[in-house]
Amino acid sequence: MTICALSYDLASQRLSSTSGVDLQIGPFVFNLRLHCPDLARLLYELWRDYPLAEGAAVRDFHIQATSNPAPGRWLRRDVRFFVDGRTPFPLLPAHHHLPMLEWGLNWCIAQRSHHLxxxxxxxxxxxxxxxxxxxxxxxxxxxxxxxxxxxxxxxxxxxxxxxxxxxxxxxxxxxxxxxxxxxxxxxxxxxxxxxxxxxxxxxxxxxxxxxxxxxxxxxxxxxxxxxxxxxxxxxxxxxxxxxxxxxxxxxxxxxxxxxxxxxxxxxxxxxxxxxxxxxxxxxxxxxxxxxxxxxxxxxxxxxxxx
Structure with missing residues (x-):
């Protein structure tokens, strides 16, 4: 089953839940949690064909993206990328959410795939x-x-x-x-x-x-x-x-x-x-x-x- 086999409402609900969504992308399983509605909407469109990896024994990466008000700047929101609970990058403006996620996935793969x-x-x-x-x-x-x-x-x-x-x-x-x-x-x-x-x-x-x-x-x-x-x-x-x-x-x-x-x-x-x-x-x-x-x-x- 692919992520687009879910309704958008269900996919969005699962992406924002504490368990997130497991997706198979090539040889890797990504557990994805999003607290960024605009990004969830875009991923539902652009990642639509990736299969759900429900019941996966191993998750290679636990990814989270969150959008929050910028400190001291109430009219601006920032996005932050986490892998396994840690953030390797500084904040970016919230409207750069997809580039940050894609750069973050590149970083994860480059750092942790030395068996290849x-x-x-x-x-x-x-x-x-x-x-x-x-x-x-x-x-x-x-x-x-x-x-x-x-x-x-x-x-x-x-x-x-x-x-x-x-x-x-x-x-x-x-x-x-x-x-x-x-x-x-x-x-x-x-x-x-x-x-x-x-x-x-x-x-x-x-x-x-x-x-x-x-x-x-x-x-x-x-x-x-x-x-x-x-x-x-x-x-x-x-x-x-x-x-x-x-x-x-x-x-x-x-x-x-x-x-x-x-x-x-x-x-x-x-x-x-x-x-x-x-x-x-x-x-x-x-x-x-x-x-x-x-x-x-x-x-x-x-x-x-x-």
Whole structure:
């Protein structure tokens, strides 16, 4: 049963109760408690496809978000994020509730998932093989990922490439894709069918809006994928498309430096990244036009399937 199978009133009541709601998101179970009605309304819309994890033996994270009047400022409300009863972040204005929650979930995963190799990468899949898109902030990773999942690819994740060390499988974590600033209208124009939530202005990353994962990606979030390609994207305004093979030694260094916990896992991550790079074709991608970029990636991956 998914959260949207409940009526909104029942879902809201359970989210604000002392026991909260258990949700399965990829390999993790989140216990969620909200005392922030605007956020509950938005999650009911954007998280609608996540299944309830009722009766889960283990909850990976206990999350709470509360909205209260700002101290000494009666006309303003603040929102606070808690994990396991502690708050790792300062207060934010209440109207930044969803960005805070999504950043908070990223923090939880990055801090406590060292049984997996965590790459800072978007991952999309088709026919069982995945394109891994490691990139630094501002290189157009999320924009390209949102375009790909509305062009026939399945979303595994936009932020975390989760790799299981024992077999190198990529684990899906299909969450909201945060678009920033100009990218919001780019995706609205490119993919009119994309479900994009409201824009949040004046955050520490500028204006943010979130793309809801396609329902199929959430329904298939227990299906792993195997790495097929590493593609390192970079958006450059006005640039002609360049999709060029990379030396595997260079790709290894770029994958390692785009991992959240490479040093933590030590030899395990060294060997795992080496096996992945050896097994994958590696490319750099410079683009300014999404249609051209997606056509090039489609041709690249289909040629490998022929």
């Amino acid at each position: 190799l965590m790459l800072h990468a978007a991952v999309v899949e088709r026919n069982g093989r995945a394109i891994i898109l490691p990139a630094w902030p501002g290189h157009g990773k999320s924009t390209l990922c949102a375009a790909l999942i509305h062009s026939g690819w399945r979303l595994l994740c936009d932020e975390f490439g989760l790799v299981r060390p024992e077999d190198g499988a990529l684990l899906p974590l299909p969450r909201l894709i945060p678009l920033k600033n100009e990218s919001i209208e780019v995706i609205r124009s490119f993919a009119p069918s994309a479900h994009i939530g409201p824009s949040f202005y004046g955050t520490r990353k500028g204006t943010i809006a979130h793309v809801r994962p396609p329902t199929e990606s959430v329904e298939r979030m227990h299906e792993t994928a195997r790495p097929g390609w590493f593609v390192f994207p970079r958006w450059v305004a006005g640039s002609p498309l360049r999709l060029e093979p990379m030396l595997k030694s260079e790709a290894f260094l770029m994958v390692a430096t785009n991992a959240f916990n490479y040093e933590v896992l030590g030899q395990t991550s060294f060997e795992l990244v080496g096996r992945m790079v050896d097994a994958c074709d590696c490319y750099s991608l410079v683009y300014s036009d999404l249609d051209q970029a997606i056509k090039a990636l489609d041709e690249l991956t289909r040629a490998a399937d022929d």
